[in-house]
């Protein structure tokens with residue numbers, strides 16, 4: 001999701017960088033680093049944006065179209081880093097940051113209300129229908145107030161622990177579905193298109209938390225309404241690029257805008273229906289003087305600071321953010337485990353020794369498993385599902401890497417290039433969960449891999465996502481030995497809003513029990 005967002009940022013805000021820079025001292029200036037070492041020994045003044053290494057829009061187009069980087073933008077980060085270094089201006093005039101140190105400098109000087117960029121594309125539909133904005137689309141102090149409400153019951157590990165029961169229930173159903181699918185295969189253990197199954201699992205998981213109801217995604221037949229919702233998400237995303245690239249006046253002439261809006265219509269209709277049902281239930285209980293109980297949605301709906309329209313928007317955005325992210329990370333994790341039996345054995349040992357076979361772990365237990373956590377961390381390092389992110393520092397000028405940037409400069413965080421840099425991670429293309437174990441070895445730079453972002457605008461769903469991923473991996477590894485499909489060629493990642501495999505992932509799930 002943030003990839004898509006950051007592309008919008010670059011496309012719409014890159015021109016800020018071309019603004020003339022006023023002399024230092026003529027405006028409020030904040031040093032991003034108090035360390036004078038960011039200026040070289042021969043450098044007595046911070047350099048200007050014009051002095052940055054840079055590439056042009058035409059070069060960018062050439063690379064996307066003729067060098068095949070169009071859906072490999074994450075690999076373009078590595079390519080451009082080799083050519084232009086750790087800080088440069090890209091073809092859309094955003095300043096790319098490519099080392100943990102530069103990332104830290106910028107993020108530690110983020111605005112009070114951090115901004116990823118112009119979200120008008122997402123706002124258009126909400127404005128047309130009179131809905132409020134959610135955490136992705138809202139800005140400034142209104143965004144901050146919204147996050148204060150949304151963070152409660154979600155962001156702290158203790159908050160997410162309350163969803164342990166429902167997540168375990170969904171994971172158990174998923175494990176049963178995998179049992180069923182493998183039994184249907186000729187070999188009795190083969191499951192095709194695992195990413196698709198994990199997508200349904202993630203949707204069921206996040207919806208059960210957000211709507212306090214089960215959608216039936218793990219049934220043999222997916223309910224019609226749920227299927228339509230999944231298609232609506234696809235329609236909205238697949239038409240959004242065309243909507244950005246075509247002028248506003250063509251919206252009624254070309255088909256993209258209509259399809260894009262129809263996608264949003266389907267997404268909101270689905271979410272609204274479920275929220276309205278919940279409201280009716282709450283109202284009935286209130287009318288009957290009964291105690292109102294429930295989890296996240298009940299909490300939001302009974303929150304006086306939020307109007308129903310705000311709840312529609314926030315829950316919809318949480319739902320959108322919470323599906324592809326966890327499902328793709330789990331797909332990558334299973335793929336890597338299937339290719340590394342030694343790592344899988346070590347994980348199985350942890351899983352089978354810490355919890356007796358006749359019970360599932362609680363949220364607290366599963367989040368304490370060191371090796372399981374390391375496997376997820378390493379998966380997110382190698383396949384950062386959000387491979388790039390963005391910020392516009394709107395309130396002040398900043399100094400980063402010895403350069404002076406006027407306020408409103410757009411910055412791109414090249415997470416993929418950083419997590420695959422030998423200076424930060426030895427053998428960066430090798431899956432090594434051990435590097436994250438706190439067993440006396442030197443820990444990697446904390447800004448080397450920040451898959452959930454950093455600071456007040458970081459991922460609100462982090463703890464839920466982690467709990468979902470730990471619980472799913474726990475149960476899958478306890479039940480099955482995961483083996484690769486020998487007919488699968490080399491699996492590569494492509495950038496489709498999030499980092500996804502370039503081909504179907506099929507796996508053998510061999511019974512351990």
Ligand code: HEM
Pocket residue numbers: 002116135136147206317318319321322323325326329380385386389390451452453454455456457458459460461462464465
């Ligand atoms: C593997 C799983 C996930 C990863 C790697 C991930 C990563 C991210 C990243 C990198 C950001 C941007 C942070 C920043 O700009 O500093 C973000 C934002 C966000 N994420 Fe996640 N996410 C995941 C799962 C989830 C889930 C399950 C939910 C919903 C419950 C969620 C909801 C959101 C929301 C609403 C935002 C926008 C926050 C804001 O702008 O205030 N994410 N996520």
